Each structure stands twice: as structure tokens, then as C-alpha cells.
Amino acid sequence: MNLNATLIAQLVVFFILAWVTMKFVWPPIVKALDERAKKIADGLAAADKAKADLSLAEKKVVEELRKARESAGDVRGAAEKQAATVLDEARAEAARIIAQAREAAQGEAGAAAQRAKEALRDQVANLAVAGAERILRREINAQVHADLLANLKQELQ
Amino acid sequence: MATEAPTAGEYIVHHLTHLNSTGHAQKAVIDWSVWNLDTLFFSVSLGVIALFFLIRAANKATAGVPGRFQAAVEILVEMVADQAKGIVHSAESRKFVAPVALTVFLWIFLMNSMDFLPVDLLPRIWQAITGDSHSYLRVVPTADLNGTLGMSIGVLLLCLYYNIKIKGFSGWVHELFTAPFGSHPLLYPINFLMQMIEFLAKTVSHGMRLFGNMYAGELIFMLIALLGGTATVFGFVGHIVAGSIWAVFHILIVALQAFIFMMLTLVYIGQAHESH
Numbered sequence: 001m002n003l004n005a006t007l008i009a010q011l012v013v014f015f016i017l018a019w020v021t022m023k024f025v026w027p028p029i030v031k032a033l034d035e036r037a038k039k040i041a042d043g044l045a046a047a048d049k050a051k052a053d054l055s056l057a058e059k060k061v062v063e064e065l066r067k068a069r070e071s072a073g074d075v076r077g078a079a080e081k082q083a084a085t086v087l088d089e090a091r092a093e094a095a096r097i098i099a100q101a102r103e104a105a106q107g108e109a110g111a112a113a114q115r116a117k118e119a120l121r122d123q124v125a126n127l128a129v130a131g132a133e134r135i136l137r138r139e140i141n142a143q144v145h146a147d148l149l150a151n152l153k154q155e156l157q
Numbered sequence: 158m159a160t161e162a163p164t165a166g167e168y169i170v171h172h173l174t175h176l177n178s179t180g181h182a183q184k185a186v187i188d189w190s191v192w193n194l195d196t197l198f199f200s201v202s203l204g205v206i207a208l209f210f211l212i213r214a215a216n217k218a219t220a221g222v223p224g225r226f227q228a229a230v231e232i233l234v235e236m237v238a239d240q241a242k243g244i245v246h247s248a249e250s251r252k253f254v255a256p257v258a259l260t261v262f263l264w265i266f267l268m269n270s271m272d273f274l275p276v277d278l279l280p281r282i283w284q285a286i287t288g289d290s291h292s293y294l295r296v297v298p299t300a301d302l303n304g305t306l307g308m309s310i311g312v313l314l315l316c317l318y319y320n321i322k323i324k325g326f327s328g329w330v331h332e333l334f335t336a337p338f339g340s341h342p343l344l345y346p347i348n349f350l351m352q353m354i355e356f357l358a359k360t361v362s363h364g365m366r367l368f369g370n371m372y373a374g375e376l377i378f379m380l381i382a383l384l385g386g387t388a389t390v391f392g393f394v395g396h397i398v399a400g401s402i403w404a405v406f407h408i409l410i411v412a413l414q415a416f417i418f419m420m421l422t423l424v425y426i427g428q429a430h431e432s433h
Contacts, residue, residue: 004192025211
């Protein structure tokens with residue numbers, strides 16, 4: 001453990017090494033570290049912002065869904081009401097048509113019965129006349145007795 | 158190599174003698190005409206190696222995803238930067254002080270790590286190269302007091318520089334005479350004496366602490382090697398057991414002493430920034 005000029009040399013080497021480190025080593029590494037720290041901070045901030053945006057969008061989606069559901073309900077209600085109206089109208093129309101048809105059928109049936117009655121009456125009258133002719137066994141003047149026959153017909157009604 | 162085996166004493170003394178510019182062991186305790194060539198060679202080489210890797214990492218440094226090597230260097234830089242930030246409060250000073258701390262840490266770590274090489278490996282190779290079985294070589298620059306005191310005096314100069322830079326020359330002189338006991342003419346000499354003792358103690362203990370640890374560690378490796386050198390079963394087993402335990406323990410010392418030297422460098426320079 002003797003002291004000698006090595007000490008001075010070591011002192012000089014110490015400062016040279018420290019100077020080189022200060023000049024060429026420290027600044028670029030620290031710069032890279034700072035830049036990376038900034039990058040990471042930016043990334044985290046962006047992630048936070050994205051998260052906030054996402055939750056905002058989700059809220060919006062929920063709101064939109066709610067609106068859509070509401071309007072769909074409105075539309076359905078209106079449609080149901082309209083359908084009910086249409087159905088009622090159709091029902092009324094059908095009833096009207098049925099009534100009309102029934103009325104027409106009844107009229108027709110009445111008329112047919114009337115005609116049948118009249119035809120029957122004519123036949124009965126003729127039969128009565130023919131029967132009378134046979135009973136009387138003599139010729140009857142149809143023209144002379146037309147009024148009589150018409151009266152008879154009238155009574156048969 | 159040696160024609161006859163050296164005694165234990167000769168072996169130790171030989172291992173503790175530097176390869177210096179005179180070619181034989183230094184006689185005087187202080188002799189400014191002598192250079193320890195081994196210390197200079199290994200400390201400069203290791204410093205260059207450390208800077209080489211640091212500069213490589215610095216050139217490749219990007220803000221993107223770092224590779225393993227870059228991440229390792231960045232962890233180191235981050236650690237030193239954090240420590241510096243906590244101790245030296247002037248951002249302007251940190252531009253130089255933090256790199257100093259990084260250099261000191263890595264450099265001392267590498268120099269201390271020379272202890273992990275087998276104690277006889279490099280000296281034997283050197284003896285083979287020179288062809289002289291008595292060639293001296295010591296491979297741990299921090300086990301040389303010149304190496305550690307050189308660095309601690311470097312730190313002292315930085316302390317003086319920052320004292321003057323921060324407080325101004327007159328402010329610093331004023332502090333030398335009025336701190337720590339107070340401003341009174343009777344106290345001036347006592348204050349000044351205290352300050353001088355403080356600077357001396359800081360610097361000497363700073364260098365001596367590292368030197369003592371590494372010197373003792375090296376010495377114990379030599380003793381363990383001597384144990385194996387007895388070529389007995391006990392010596393062989395003892396060498397393996399003791400050598401393993403001490404090497405593992407020494408990993409802690411190597412890292413710890415490098416860290417302590419770095420921290421004290423920061424603390425002393427930080428103190429130079431604070432006025433009493």
C-alpha cells in the first residue's frame with residue numbers, strides 16, 4: 001500500500017471517464033427514457049379517453065334503443081287501432097250486405113209465392129169452370145159468364 | 158513455473174507486489190516517480206470496456222420497446238438518476254454529477270469483479286508471457302490504494318468545485334470559518350480546523366473503505382489458494398468449500414462497495430450544495 005504517481009493517473013482517468021459518460025452516454029439514454037415515459041403517459045391518456053368515449057357511446061346506444069322501442073310501441077298501437085277500425089268497418093259492411101241479400105231473397109221469395117198462388121188460383125178457377133161445365137153438361141158461354149168467373153176467382157183469393 | 162515452491166509468506170508478498178515502472182517492489186511509502194502499470198492497465202481497460210457498452214446502449218437507445226441489454230442499462234441509469242435526484246437538489250449540477258455516479262458505479266463494479274478471476278490466473282499468464290517466473294502482477298485496481306484514493310480525491314475536487322460554484326468563493330471561505338460552531342472570532346480557528354478535518358476524513362475514508370474491502374477480499378482468496386496449495390485432501394476440500402463460500406459472499410461485497418462508493422460520491426457532492 002504505497003502511494004505513487006498511479007494516484008494522479010487514476011484521478012485523471014476518473015475525470016475522463018466521467019466526462020465521456022456525461023457527453024455520450026447519459027443524454028441519449030435519459031432522452032430515450034423520458035420519451036418513452038411520455039409515450040406511455042400519452043398511451044394511457046388515450047386509453048382513458050377511449051374508455052370514456054366507449055361508455056358515452058354505450059349510454060347513447062341505450063338511449064337510442066329506448067327511443068326505438070318507444071316509437072315501435074307507438075307504431076304498433078296505431079296499427080292495432082287502425083286494424084280494429086278496418087275490422088269494424090268490414091264487419092259493418094258485411095252485415096249490411098248480408099241484410100241486403102236477405103231482404104232481396106225475401107222479396108224474391110215473396111214474389112215467387114205470389115206468382116205460384118196466382119197460377120194456382122188460375123188453375124183452380126179453370127178446374128172449377130171445367131168442373132162446372134161437366135156438372136152442368138151443357139155449354140157455358142164463357143164470355144157470358146166471365147164476370148161470374150172473375151168474381152169466383154176473386155173469392156178464391 | 159518456479160524452480161522451487163515459494164513459502165506461504167513469499168507467495169503472499171509476491172502477490173501483493175505491483176508491477177510498476179521500476180520493475181521491483183516500491184521501497185518508499187510515497188514515491189511520485191513510480192507508476193503501477195498493472196493498476197493503470199486494468200483500470201483503464203475496464204473503464205474503456207464499461208464506456209464501450211454504455212455508449213453502445215446509448216446509441217441504440219430509442220423510446221420504443223427496449224431489448225434486454227438496453228433495458229439492463231436503462232435500469233442502471235434510472236437507479237443512478239433516482240439516487241442523484243434524491244441527494245443532489247440542483248438539476249444543473251446533476252447533468253454532470255449523475256453521469257459521474259454512473260461511471261463510478263460501473264467502473265468500480267468491474268474493477269472489483271477482477272477478484273472473481275482465480276488469483277493465480279492472470280499472474281501466471283503474465284509470467285508465461287514475460288518468461289520471468291518472478292514477474293509481479295496485481296489484477297484488482299481497487300485493491301491498490303492509489304486507485305481508490307485517486308477516485309476519492311477526484312470526488313474531493315468536485316466537492317471543492319461545487320462549493321465555490323454554488324456559494325461563491327467568498328461565501329465558501331466564510332462558511333469555512335463560521336460553520337459548524339457559529340460566527341465568533343474565537344471560534345474561527347476551531348471551525349476552520351473542523352472543516353479541514355472533515356474534508357480530509359471524508360476523502361481518506363472514502364478511498365480507504367473501498368481499498369480495505371477489496372484488499373482484504375483479495376488476501377482471503379490468496380489464503381484460500383494457499384490452502385489448496387498444500388495438496389492434501391484437507392487442503393483440497395477446504396479450498397473448494399472456503400473458496401465457494403467466499404466467492405459467493407464476495408459478489409455481495411463487490412456490488413455493495415461499488416454502490417457505497419457511488420452513494421458517498423453523491424452525498425459528498427450534495428453536501429457541497431448545502432450551506433450551513
